[in-house]
Amino acid sequence: MSQWWLWSFVVVALGAVLYFVRWSREPKGVPITVYLLAIVILIWSAIWHAVMALGGAHTTVGDHDVHWGYYADWIVTAPLLGYALIRTGTHALTGKRTDLAALVAVTSVPMIVCGLVGDLALEPTTRYLAYGVGVLALVANFVVIWGPLRRAAIRQPAPMAAHFVPLAALLSALWLGFTLVWLLGHPGLGMVDETTTTAVFVVLTVLMKVVWSALDLRQLRLLADRDHLQVV
Template sequence: MTEWWLWMYIAAMAGGVVLFARWRANPRGVPLSEYRVAIAIPLWSGSWYLVMALGGGRTEVAGHLLYWARYVDWVVTAPLLLVALTLTATHSLPGRCWGLMSALIGTTVVVIISGLAAELTSDANTRYTLYTVGVLAFLAVYGLIWGPLHAHVRRQPKEIVEVYREAALLLSALWVGYPLLWLIGPTGVGLIGSSTTSLLFVVLSILSKVGWSIVDLGRLRSLSDRGRLIVA
């Protein structure tokens, strides 16, 4: 059953690549850089899930099965999602807030590396200490999204502000699922098994990658349809 869900994920990522490539051919005023990011996310993620579906990307560590390919996926796609969110936040501004974008990416990498390091240790105290570090970094990411990045958004037309708030709220809600699944899965307290955890990660990842990009790009494209999209 686990392998079936992995193939479903690969199909969803492939569908995302095709959809965003078609949208890129008719960008409707949305910068091509946003389409490139949207395409790169499912392309990279789907490739690593293909590795897992074929039996790779996993190893036995500390009494449980570690899907290390997930972390290789996340360490690239999570920053790319934040790049996409930052591009929306600065959509009609002359600058792209590279410093803030770098801070978001760096903090997100800390979150992911902390989760991986926690999975690699067999000592419970060390594991939960590393998990706590990751959660604190995770909260810092939220602080940047809803603090300084949100402040940049408010300099734009209200339609762009609405798009950003919807996209940021959706991403924030979906991303909460990752530390929760880590905690209740085999890596944490073990309330759910490895197969169930894999299934839930698949569903959550489809929603937070392809699903989120459809909402973000779709809303920007709809503004163009109404003649309200302003490109810097």
């Protein structure tokens, strides 16, 4: 059943890629790089889900399997999703705040690396220490999003600022969801079996990389139609 869930994501992701490509042909004032960002995220994630579905990207450590394909996916897509949020939060501003992009990358990468270290660890102490450090990195990520990025976002025209808040809240909730599933699932406490962990990871991934991106792009296109993307 795990393979079925993994292949399901591949199919959904490729369908979303085709849909975003279609949108990009009529960008409606949204920069083409915004579409490309969503497409790259989906293609990269689909590749690693396909590899895992074919039985690759995993290794056995002690008495459990480590599916490191997830981390190969996340270490690229987590910073890119953060960057996509920054693009939206600063879309109508003259300064694009590359410093915020660097901060999101700096906090996202340790979050993923710590997850892998915890998954590979044989000793519970090491595992949960790594998990704790990863949670701290996630908190640092939230500080960036809800601190300087939110302050930048509310300087935009009101409709753009209003779009940023629920978008940031959804991304934050999904990141927190991954963290909780890791803890309760196969990599952590093992309270949830591997198939269920895979299923929940896939559902969260669809919400994060398909639904979240579609909501962002759709609203940006609508705001562009109403001339709310003018630089201020």
